[in-house]
Amino acid sequence: MGRLTPSFTGEVAIVTGAGSGIGRSTASALAASGACVHGFDLHFPDDECGVRFHEVDVSNRESVRKAIAEVVEEEGKLDHLVQAAGIVRDRALWKLEPEEWSSVLDVNLSGAFWMLQEAARLMRGAGGGSIVHVASINGMRGKFGQANYAASKAGLIGLTRAAARELGPKGIRVNAVAPGMIETAMTAALPEAVRAKAVAETSLGRLGGPEQVSSAILFLLSDAAAHITGEIIRVDGGQMS
Ligand code: NAD
Secondary structure (H helix, E strand, O other): OOOOOOOOOOOEEEEEOOOOHHHHHHHHHHHHOOOEEEEEEOOOOOOOOOOEEEEOOOOOHHHHHHHHHHHHHHHOOOOEEEEOOOOOOOOOHHHOOHHHHHHHHHHHHHHHHHHHHHHHHHHHHHOOEEEEEEOOHHHOOOOOOOHHHHHHHHHHHHHHHHHHHHHHHHOEEEEEEEEOOEOOHHHHOOOHHHHHHHHHHOOOOOOEOHHHHHHHHHHHHOHHHOOOOOOEEEEOOOOOO
16 A cells, blocks of 8 residues: 655754654654754664764753754754653552652653744744654543643643644644554553553554554655644544544
């Protein structure tokens, strides 16, 4: 079956969480489609796949500002932002430690905001751009043990919609994908029973891979999605259908 292969030749993209999983798949697909890609992560992968890596903690506003300034100094512009950095600290809410609550909110929501704010300033000045956030179906429903994570991803969905409203008049589109359970480092350590429950929830009878999420992200970034903003696309094999 054919694949959608948009061209990003001459365009500059930043991908957070580019060292692993969904962010890594997105960064390498963008690079393969001609974009100049800067990956922001705490760790660099062994094979950088044509991506220029920066050591960035997205929850640290100064770290974000410094790295984005480096990209702009090198490239002179920013066309696309993909926010895939994220963490989980799962535990029943009545046992959740303060650090487990705040670290998940700091990375998944505040980190996304620091990145968005800097990108919005640049893109507003340039008159356009496209942004995709990686949310989760667990930001759209309740999930046992994920009060912190679900709150962060529900917040990210709200941030996506508010940003789409504020930035649309300047030609900047802001969308999100909401993956179901995807085979990455984040889910590899989950007990088999949890994975089996997720498979049973799907209509397609399987978990997705990072490349199925990154192809939806590339679509949303591309001109093929020129009239789409404030949208949340589930990539979940039907887990929420
Ligand atoms: P992953 O663990 O493979 O990759 C996450 C990346 O984010 C890692 O490289 C990690 O180093 C980086 N990161 C973590 N904290 C960071 C920080 N403070 N600053 C910069 N980088 C940081 O996980 P993944 O499964 O690829 O997840 C990517 C995104 O997709 C996350 O936002 C996650 O919440 C979301 N998501 C994943 C699934 C899934 O089932 N895997 C489902 C729904 C949503």
